[in-house]
Amino acid sequence: MSILIAYDGSPDARHAVEEAARLFPGASAVVLYARQPLESLAAHLEGHPALEDLRDIDARTMDASERLAAEGADLARSLGLRAEPRVASVPEEVVAAAIVDAAEEIDASLIVLGSRGRQGLRALLSGSTSTHVMHATARPTLIVPSKPLADARRAAEHRAAR
Numbered sequence: 001m002s003i004l005i006a007y008d009g010s011p012d013a014r015h016a017v018e019e020a021a022r023l024f025p026g027a028s029a030v031v032l033y034a035r036q037p038l039e040s041l042a043a044h045l046e047g048h049p050a051l052e053d054l055r056d057i058d059a060r061t062m063d064a065s066e067r068l069a070a071e072g073a074d075l076a077r078s079l080g081l082r083a084e085p086r087v088a089s090v091p092e093e094v095v096a097a098a099i100v101d102a103a104e105e106i107d108a109s110l111i112v113l114g115s116r117g118r119q120g121l122r123a124l125l126s127g128s129t130s131t132h133v134m135h136a137t138a139r140p141t142l143i144v145p146s147k148p149l150a151d152a153r154r155a156a157e158h159r160a161a162r
Contacts, residue, residue, distance in 0.1 A: 001024060001027045001028065001109045001110070002027070002028045002029070002030070002106055002107060002108050002109050003020055003024060003027050003028070003029040003030070003081070003108060003109065003110045003111075003112055004029070004030050004032060004099065004102055004103040004106060004108040004110070004111050004112070005017055005020055005029050005030070005031045005032065005072065005076065005083075005112045005113075006032055006034070006099050006111070006112070006113045006114070006129070006133075007031045007032060007033055007068070007069065007072035008033060008034075008068070009033075009068045009071065009072070010114065010116075011146065011147070012114035012115065012116050012144075012146040012147075013072065013114045014072075014075060014114075015114055015144055015146060015147050016112050016113060016114035016142075016144040017031070017072060017075050017076050017079065017081075017112075018075075018079060019112070019142075019144045020076070020081065020112045020142070020144075021076060021079030021080050021081050022079075023142075024081070024110075025080050025081075026080055026081070026082065027081055027082070028081070028082045028083075029073075029076050029081045029082065029083040029084075030083070030084055030085075030086050030102065030106050030108070031069055031072035031073040031075075031076055031083050031084070031085050031086065032069065032086045032087075032088060032098075032099060032102050033065055033068045033069040033072065033085070033086070033087050033088075034087075034088045034089075034090050034095045034098040034099060035061065035062070035065040035087060035088070035089050035090070036089075036090065036095075062087070062089070065087045065089075066085070066087055069085035069086060069087050070085045072085065073085035086102065088101075088102060095129050095132075096129050096132030096133045096136055097132075097136065099111065099113070099129070099133050100133055100136045100137045100139075103137060103139050104139075108139060109139075109140070110139065110140050110141070110142060111133060111137060111139055111140070111141045111142070112141075112142045112144065113129065113130040113133060113141070113142070113143050113144070114130075114143075114144050114145075114146065115128065115130045115143045115144065115145050115146065115149070116128075116146055116149070130143045
């Protein structure tokens with residue numbers, strides 16, 4: 001079994017790695033960090049002296065992105081998964097597509113993502129990466145709710161059962 005785990009360094013992503021390791025001990029995993037490069041801004045600065053500064057910043061963010069992906073893979077390995085890091089550079093609006101593409105590339109048996117559990121207007125306006133991935137792939141997708149959201153849901157279920 002090969003798992004693709006979307007990872008952004010957040011507590012929700014760390015929780016998703018933990019759950020993937022708990023549910024699929026010893027599985028092979030690719031831990032993907034999808035970064036948003038500064039290219040769209042750079043297009044507007046063609047010929048401007050600030051462009052070189054922007055390229056330097058983007059190179060440093062790529063280094064940070066690689067460290068973040070490595071951090072996620074290290075966490076996964078510490079929990080028993082056979083994991084490798086990967087970085088995809090994508091515009092913000094296509095993070096979900098990058099996750100789906102990476103899953104296709106490695107022929108993932110499962111895509112794992114953390115979810116913050118946004119609701120209401122904020123969720124409606126921004127959507128969620130996990131929802132976009134779920135609707136864009138034919139591959140099985142495991143969306144792991146954040147710990148606070150899962151705890152709140154368990155508490156609500158417990159109160160309702162009384």
